[in-house]
Amino acid sequence: MRYDKKAIVEDQQRIDVGQTIRKGYLESTGAFRNLYKKEINLKNEADVNQFIQMLEKSVSINQTRTNGSISKDTKLNNIKLTYTKSNLKKGFIFWFKCNRCDRRVKHLYMPENSEELLCRNCHRLAYKKQNTKMDRIVTNLLKNPSLIDVYGRSNSLKQNLAALEASMLIENIRSGIISNIKKYNE
Numbered sequence: 001m002r003y004d005k006k007a008i009v010e011d012q013q014r015i016d017v018g019q020t021i022r023k024g025y026l027e028s029t030g031a032f033r034n035l036y037k038k039e040i041n042l043k044n045e046a047d048v049n050q051f052i053q054m055l056e057k058s059v060s061i062n063q064t065r066t067n068g069s070i071s072k073d074t075k076l077n078n079i080k081l082t083y084t085k086s087n088l089k090k091g092f093i094f095w096f097k098c099n100r101c102d103r104r105v106k107h108l109y110m111p112e113n114s115e116e117l118l119c120r121n122c123h124r125l126a127y128k129k130q131n132t133k134m135d136r137i138v139t140n141l142l143k144n145p146s147l148i149d150v151y152g153r154s155n156s157l158k159q160n161l162a163a164l165e166a167s168m169l170i171e172n173i174r175s176g177i178i179s180n181i182k183k184y185n186e
């Protein structure tokens with residue numbers, strides 16, 4: 001029996017290391033026995049190492065996203081695993097290592113706006129960074145509306161988008177529709 005690389009399709013946006021290990025354990029005991037000619041003993045550090053290497057090679061994660069009648073699979077993400085020794089009892093605690101920052105985490109996330117399986121921090125930071133930078137440019141334009149034209153004609157896509165956003169905001173204020181403004185002040 002070969003243990004081929006296969007996709008685990010998850011509808012969830014979050015995966016848990018405990019579930020992944022349990023599922024991997026149930027699915028790979030046979031393959032482990034064939035490969036190493038023994039049963040996996042998760043109290044044995046050498047076995048734990050072989051086991052997580054096997055999972056890293058064989059498991060990849062994506063999501064099937066359905067929009068109306070169209071289903072689309074997101075790209076496959078590898079997982080990285082590691083462990084620490086448990087102080088209380090003889091045993092090991094399993095962790096994911098984030099694909100971007102390498103931090104040890106219990107959960108990995110794939111929010112709807114992304115195909116990357118990363119830790120919570122990496123997803124939030126990426127989101128925050130994009131937003132605050134754009135927000136700053138737009139706020140600056142609202143303070144200096146004469147720049148909107150300049151930005152609108154600039155070669156930078158970021159400046160074009162900021163100009164568009166700022167002029168739409170001003171248009172909304174003029175029309176008396178100010179509810180959109182709220183989200184820029186949050």
Ligand SMILES: [Zn+2]
Binds near residue numbers: 099
């Ligand atoms: Zn991370």
